[in-house]
Amino acid sequence: MAIEQYVCPSLNKKVCVVLTAYDDEEAIGEAVKEFAIQRNVVKVIVVDNNSKDETPLVAHNAGAEVVKEKNQGYGYACARGLREALYCNDAEIIVLAEGDMTFRGSDLWKLLPFLEDADLVVGSRTHKHFTESDSQMDWFYLWGNMFVANLLSLRFFDWRFLGKTRFSDVGCTMRAITRKGLLNIIDALEVGDNHFSPHMLKVALEKDLHVIEVPITFRKRVGLSKGAGGSKWRGFKIGLRMLFNIIK
Numbered sequence: 001m002a003i004e005q006y007v008c009p010s011l012n013k014k015v016c017v018v019l020t021a022y023d024d025e026e027a028i029g030e031a032v033k034e035f036a037i038q039r040n041v042v043k044v045i046v047v048d049n050n051s052k053d054e055t056p057l058v059a060h061n062a063g064a065e066v067v068k069e070k071n072q073g074y075g076y077a078c079a080r081g082l083r084e085a086l087y088c089n090d091a092e093i094i095v096l097a098e099g100d101m102t103f104r105g106s107d108l109w110k111l112l113p114f115l116e117d118a119d120l121v122v123g124s125r126t127h128k129h130f131t132e133s134d135s136q137m138d139w140f141y142l143w144g145n146m147f148v149a150n151l152l153s154l155r156f157f158d159w160r161f162l163g164k165t166r167f168s169d170v171g172c173t174m175r176a177i178t179r180k181g182l183l184n185i186i187d188a189l190e191v192g193d194n195h196f197s198p199h200m201l202k203v204a205l206e207k208d209l210h211v212i213e214v215p216i217t218f219r220k221r222v223g224l225s226k227g228a229g230g231s232k233w234r235g236f237k238i239g240l241r242m243l244f245n246i247i248k
């Protein structure tokens with residue numbers, strides 16, 4: 001076997017980034033710029049989900065392509081953005097994240113290399129050194145996410161590796177997927193609400209995509225949370241819906 005220096009091909013592939021946004025005018029401009037500036041990012045799509053503030057204008061001015069999703073819900077916004085990204089013919093890799101500044105644009109470079117061996121790479125916000133102490137991930141969200149994540153691993157149990165893949169987080173929006181992988185799952189994404197994230201992972205595993213999780217940085221949110229991070233009661237209810245979707 002010839003010994004040669006390895007240059008990771010995924011780091012040279014074109015990337016389309018999708019950011020979800022709902023009344024996120026405070027954060028969306030910086031979020032767009034932070035992702036757009038990363039190497040090989042050819043387009044940033046912002047999915048505006050009926051914002052009543054200036055979110056679409058701020059996103060547009062920051063350089064994003066803005067699409068409007070009328071069906072209200074985090075899952076509808078994610079699925080719409082992923083579908084739109086497939087029209088970006090240049091892009092071989094599609095990255096999904098949120099426009100609330102919780103995710104770091106430069107973390108693309110943690111996700112992409114794993115796409116050499118996997119179809120879908122999802123972030124985990126459960127590692128102490130990467131999850132900032134003033135982020136939403138307090139003990140409640142950490143333990144809740146880890147509990148439901150273990151359930152997802154068990155759903156695809158295998159004796160040797162304890163699951164097709166081992167998850168530590170189910171609510172992390174930030175993920176990278178190959179065009180081929182996305183084409184395989186897009187029509188099966190049917191959850192429109194806040195429990196979309198583990199649903200997408202479940203669908204991917206059902207379709208035999210290779211899924212892997214990597215630790216990413218999680219920062220303090222800019223602006224008000226409208227999702228699980230809004231209150232513990234809301235987080236609990238969303239967690240239950242995630243759980244029922246996983247076992248169904």
Ligand SMILES: Nc1nc2c(ncn2[C@@H]2O[C@H](COP(=O)(O)OP(=O)(O)O)[C@@H](O)[C@H]2O)c(=O)[nH]1
Binds near residue numbers: 022073099136
């Ligand atoms: N919760 C929620 N989020 C939405 C909706 N539409 C779009 N989003 C976006 O989805 C992401 C997740 O919501 P967020 O408020 O950050 O929830 P959190 O991450 O639990 O605090 C954000 O980028 C929102 O702007 C929606 O109808 N509900």
Ligand SMILES: [Mg+2]
Binds near residue numbers: 098100102227229
């Ligand atoms: Mg968020």
